[in-house]
Structures are given as structure tokens and as C-alpha cells.
Amino acid sequence: MAEIEDFNGLKFYKLTGSGNDFIIIDDRKEKIKEKNFSFLASRLCRRQWSIGADGLIIIRNSKKANFKWHFFNADGSEAEMCGNGGRCVARLAYDLGITKEKLTFETKSGIIYAEVEGNKVKLSLTPPSDLKLNIKLKLNEKDYIVHFVNTGVPHTIILAEDLENIPVKELGRKIRFHPYFQPAGTNVDFVRIISEKEIEIRTYERGVEDETLACGTGAVASAIIAFKLKKLKSPIKVKTKSGEILEIFFNEKLTEVFLKGETRFICEGKICGEALEE
Secondary structure (H helix, E strand, O other): OOOHHHHOOOEEEEEEEOOEEEEEEEOOOOOOOHHHHHHHHHHHOOOOOOOOOOEEEEEEOOOOOOEEEEEEEOOOOEOOOOHHHHHHHHHHHHHOOOOOOEEEEEEOOEEEEEEEEOOEEEEEEOOOEEEEEEEEEEEOOEEEEEEEEEOOOEEEEEEOOOOOOOOHHHHHHHHHOOHHHOOOOOEEEEEEEOOOOEEEEEEEEOOOOEEEOOOHHHHHHHHHHHHHHHOOOOOEEEEOOOOOEEEEEEOOOOOOEEEEEEOEEEEEEEOOHHHHOO
16 A cells, blocks of 8 residues: 555646546656556545546656656546547646657557647547447347447447437446446447537546546547448547537548647646545
């Protein structure tokens, strides 16, 4: 068990991308033991009781890119990739002078390229994989047609006419833990086609275990499914639960995929031991 006193005074930054908020710690001097990353995420990300966020990002040095990140969900589980988190960490790295406007960082999904344009960040994602269309799932004696694609992390997409009345948390949780998607589980995106260039989404996020205001990889996954099923063309605008718009760019073969949107610097501060107490 980590000693809470070890983290007293540790500096952090908080940024948000389209309503997805993240605590970011610059640990290039490696003062934090890697075994404590999960502990920090599960304690610091608690809303009402601590700083509160959808995830924790730890910046480390990299031999392959400008820096390396470790990304942890609010429940302490590590994730391979997070699109909005990637945009936020790129913005912070530029603001801190760690990188220039054009940068790369190392993730478990591979090397990610980003470009900072003021408060907007354009981020490359690894080419989507494991695309599966028209999967039939049975939930509570009812059949659902869903679609799956991995955009750095797994996403299951359901097309819907009415997003307002969908029980995102209840239905999302059942799909997230459905045997078909085990052992890794899946994020779940509910998608409404607005026009030939725009969609709207609501997302249940694995690791947060709730609906979030936005999800970058989910926006990309939803745009790809809209392209495959409904022939929507790049760039596709994605309206998130927060109301902010993300833009998804891709080529026909899906070998190049980009996510672009605004970021917001919320605050910086120092961690107090009480923020980590049970």
C-alpha cells in the first residue's frame, strides 16, 4: 500500500476535452513508483471526495517520442488509449514547453501524433481494427443489432432514432459486460445520424462505469460506423453529450484517422494527503 504522505505536495494539472476531464501529472523525473499509478487514479478521480476526473494521466520520458503517457481510468484500471485525454495531454505538454506545436507521444496503442492549434488539438489515432458489423446480441430476451470497432480501445455502437430516452447507463452496462465482449469488455456508444455530415452520440465508458460527457475514441468509432453503414463522408462532426462538437477526419481506407476539438485548462495545484484518504 502506498503511503499517502508520499504524495503530499505533488503538483497536478486538470484539463478537459469536450467535457471529458483529466488529472495530469508530469512525472518525467520518475518520483512516483509505477505500482502506485492505479492507487492514485482510483483515489484522485473520485468526485466530491477528491479532485475528481474521468481519468489520470502520468507523463514520463520516452526514447521513441517526445514523451510517454500512462493512462488510468477513474476506477484505477489502465487503458490503452483515450482520444480526449490525448488531446489534453498534448495541449499541456505544449503549454509546459515539453514539446513544440507538432508532437508525438508513446501509448500502449502505439505512437500518437498531435498538433496544437491554440486551444484546439488535432490528434491522430491508430488505424481502426476488428471491425464487425451487424452483431446480434440478446439482452433480457430482446435482440439488439450492434456494431464493433477498436479505435485504440474497444467500442460497440448502437444506431438509434431517439437518444433522449435511451437508458444509457443501464443498457450500456449490460452490453459492456456481455459475454460476447469478454474478457476485455467494451465501451458502448449510442448514435443518431443527424445529416450526411453530422452525428450525435451518448457514451457509456468502460472504467468510468457511467455515461460521460464525451469520448474521443467513441466519437471516432461512431463516425467510422456511420461511414461504413450510412456512407457519411469525412470530415464528420460529432455532437457530444456536453454539447461540444468534435471533428473526425479519415481517408477511404481508414489508414489515417484524426480527431480534432477544443481543450480547456481548468486548474493546477498540489495534492493534499486528505484527497487520498478513504
